[in-house]
Amino acid sequence: MSLRQIIILITVALAVMVVLPGLGRYGAYIVYVVAIASIGALALNLLIGYCGQISFCHGGLLGVGAYAAGNIGNAGQDMVVALVGAGIVTAFVSVMIGLPALRLRGLYFAISTLAAQFILEYLFRLIEPWTHGVSGLLIQPAPFFGLDLSNDRGYAAIAVGLLVMSLIAVSRLLRTDLGRRFILIRDSEIVARGMGVNVARTKLWAFAISGFLAGMSGGLLAFTSRIAAPEAFEIALSVDYVAMIIVGGLGSLPGAVIGAGFVVLLPEVAQRIGETFGAATQTAALREMVFGLLIILFLIHEPRGLNSLASRAVRRLRRTSGPLSNNKRSSASDLEMTQARL
Amino acid sequence: MLKARDVTVRFGGVVAVGGMSIDVHAGEIVGLIGPNGAGKTTFINAVSGTYVPTQGTISWRDEDIVGHSPSRLARIGVGRTFQNVASLNDLTVLDVVKVGRSVHGHSRGLREFLCGSRADDEALTERLLEPLGLADHRHSPLQMLSYGHRKAVDIARALASEPDLLLLDEPVAGVAPAEAFALAGFVKQVRDLLGCAVVMVEHKMDVVMSTCDRVVVMAEGCKIFDGSGEAAQSDAEVRRVYLGD
Numbered sequence: 067m068s069l070r071q072i073i074i075l076i077t078v079a080l081a082v083m084v085v086l087p088g089l090g091r092y093g094a095y096i097v098y099v100v101a102i103a104s105i106g107a108l109a110l111n112l113l114i115g116y117c118g119q120i121s122f123c124h125g126g127l128l129g130v131g132a133y134a135a136g137n138i139g140n141a142g143q144d145m146v147v148a149l150v151g152a153g154i155v156t157a158f159v160s161v162m163i164g165l166p167a168l169r170l171r172g173l174y175f176a177i178s179t180l181a182a183q184f185i186l187e188y189l190f191r192l193i194e195p196w197t198h199g200v201s202g203l204l205i206q207p208a209p210f211f212g213l214d215l216s217n218d219r220g221y222a223a224i225a226v227g228l229l230v231m232s233l234i235a236v237s238r239l240l241r242t243d244l245g246r247r248f249i250l251i252r253d254s255e256i257v258a259r260g261m262g263v264n265v266a267r268t269k270l271w272a273f274a275i276s277g278f279l280a281g282m283s284g285g286l287l288a289f290t291s292r293i294a295a296p297e298a299f300e301i302a303l304s305v306d307y308v309a310m311i312i313v314g315g316l317g318s319l320p321g322a323v324i325g326a327g328f329v330v331l332l333p334e335v336a337q338r339i340g341e342t343f344g345a346a347t348q349t350a351a352l353r354e355m356v357f358g359l360l361i362i363l364f365l366i367h368e369p370r371g372l373n374s375l376a377s378r379a380v381r382r383l384r385r386t387s388g389p390l391s392n393n394k395r396s397s398a399s400d401l402e403m404t405q406a407r408l
Numbered sequence: 409m410l411k412a413r414d415v416t417v418r419f420g421g422v423v424a425v426g427g428m429s430i431d432v433h434a435g436e437i438v439g440l441i442g443p444n445g446a447g448k449t450t451f452i453n454a455v456s457g458t459y460v461p462t463q464g465t466i467s468w469r470d471e472d473i474v475g476h477s478p479s480r481l482a483r484i485g486v487g488r489t490f491q492n493v494a495s496l497n498d499l500t501v502l503d504v505v506k507v508g509r510s511v512h513g514h515s516r517g518l519r520e521f522l523c524g525s526r527a528d529d530e531a532l533t534e535r536l537l538e539p540l541g542l543a544d545h546r547h548s549p550l551q552m553l554s555y556g557h558r559k560a561v562d563i564a565r566a567l568a569s570e571p572d573l574l575l576l577d578e579p580v581a582g583v584a585p586a587e588a589f590a591l592a593g594f595v596k597q598v599r600d601l602l603g604c605a606v607v608m609v610e611h612k613m614d615v616v617m618s619t620c621d622r623v624v625v626m627a628e629g630c631k632i633f634d635g636s637g638e639a640a641q642s643d644a645e646v647r648r649v650y651l652g653d
């Protein structure tokens with residue numbers, strides 16, 4: 067990410083912060099739900115989209131982060147401590163889940179993550195002192211750097227801030243030796259090994275960093291929903307996250323945010339529509355089917371996701387209208403035109 | 409110094425390399441030639457850690473390296489190029505060269521994370537990409553390059569790790585003659601500069617003759633000749649293997 071993109075990102079974040087007080091509670095809720103999911107999607111995209119390790123236990127990892135943050139917060143710690151602690155615990159669990167990747171490749175590894183997902187779900191019900199079993203762990207509001215931000219707007223500010231920091235950190239990471247190795251391993255593990263890359267160690271770093279981000283995302287989720295319960299972190303959540311990064315764009319940073327927004331908001335919109343037509347239950351049941359269908363359609367027709375669709379549309383608009391109007395359009399109007407086209 | 413004794417690599421019933429021995433000294437460029445299927449690539453793979461030989465010993469600077477992984481070998485100065493260069497999707501020329509440099513061990517992760525790598529890019533471009541004719545392509549993804557350029561990138565990548573033993577598997581195959589001599593000339597320059605040992609597998613005899621100090625000929629998995637390039641061309645056994653009479 068160039069300096070220009072970082073500045074744009076921070077400007078957008080500040081703009082969100084400024085309009086936050088003007089948003090209603092529902093608006094603030096939407097902002098933080100999307101931002102938290104974006105952090106989780108970013109974590110998964112780092113692992114799948116950049117390092118090529120397909121994982122179906124991301125929902126379970128978010129759960130680990132949620133329980134860890136909840137326990138640390140309930141012990142009277144600051145939310146910052148709880149989130150970092152959740153990141154560290156989840157990074158550790160993620161590395162454990164990643165160990166089979168040293169032996170297994172592709173779909174075989176993906177199946178081992180499926181097993182990990184079910185083991186985690188089982189543990190969430192089993193380890194009652196930490197998880198309170200099926201009834202779930204209630205989580206007390208915690209101060210953030212000593213401030214009381216336990217309301218929708220506060221959460222939105224924290225989540226957007228954390229998302230921006232994560233985006234910048236991951237984009238910088240991708241421009242280090244480690245990040246380049248991730249991409250090399252995704253493109254060809256055999257070539258990477260032949261070139262002298264320590265594939266095993268590189269993969270474990272990918273799991274650790276992805277796990278850290280997933281843990282923070284899960285932790286925030288726990289604080290905002292005030293409860294961590296096993297049914298919230300089931301396989302369906304893992305599938306949702308895979309859908310996010312496929313729809314948004316594998317190996318694309320904006321794609322993680324676009325995908326998260328899409329997958330989180332689509333059910334909201336569907337529910338609204340369902341309510342107006344008095345068929346809320348039917349549309350809710352359609353949800354998973356629609357996501358499954360979307361994954362397949364995107365994999366076949368647009369493997370690089372909405373992000374590449376959007377940038378291609380922008381490029382085409384530039385080209386067709388280029389000779390007619392030489393004046394530079396602002397990127398804001400470009401975006402509007404793209405949306406109009408979509 | 410590289411010392412291989414009686415190296416044998418089997419794939420099931422196929423004996424790809426059977427009892428190969430070779431010594432390569434620092435500062436020497438050895439041409440490894442032989443007909444197709446002679447086992448040259450397999451031998452390179454055994455030395456660079458891609459395959460573990462079924463039999464025999466390989467030592468590098470008096471250290472037994474049989475069973476070492478390629479990453480461990482890279483750290484003790486063994487670098488290699490590939491006969492078939494990969495067409496990677498997203499990585500640019502500079503990215504690949506930086507991966508090559510990083511395998512030598514000194515990590516610059518945190519510094520790059522905090523400060524970026526622009527100054528670094530310029531140094532690498534000047535030192536490696538300029539002489540290999542890749543400077544203009546440094547930000548191009550590998551898949552956009554011609555085959556010849558991808559071969560050159562692979563050499564730049566291997567050189568970036570500053571190897572003391574450089575294993576080149578057909579570095580100029582499929583490259584236009586003029587460029588082939590330029591590439592070979594650069595390998596020679598690097599040898600003069602770093603004093604590294606080079607093993608170069610190559611079919612183009614004129615390149616071998618002008619670049620290598622010594623020639624080793626392989627046929628059906630073993631060494632049949634070891635000596636000067638001129639002597640190899642007049643050797644009866646070598647002529648028999650190549651001309652099939």
Ligand SMILES: Nc1ncnc2c1ncn2[C@@H]1O[C@H](COP(=O)(O)OP(=O)(O)OP(=O)(O)O)[C@@H](O)[C@H]1O
Binds near residue numbers: 424
């Ligand atoms: N992975 C493998 N599995 C089975 N057989 C192999 C494998 N690699 C090489 N061989 C066999 O080993 C023999 C030597 O192959 P190798 O690639 O080393 O030859 P080469 O001298 O490099 O030939 P060329 O000049 O065509 O590159 C060949 O008969 C080949 O079919």
Ligand SMILES: [Mg+2]
Binds near residue numbers: 448491
């Ligand atoms: Mg070969």
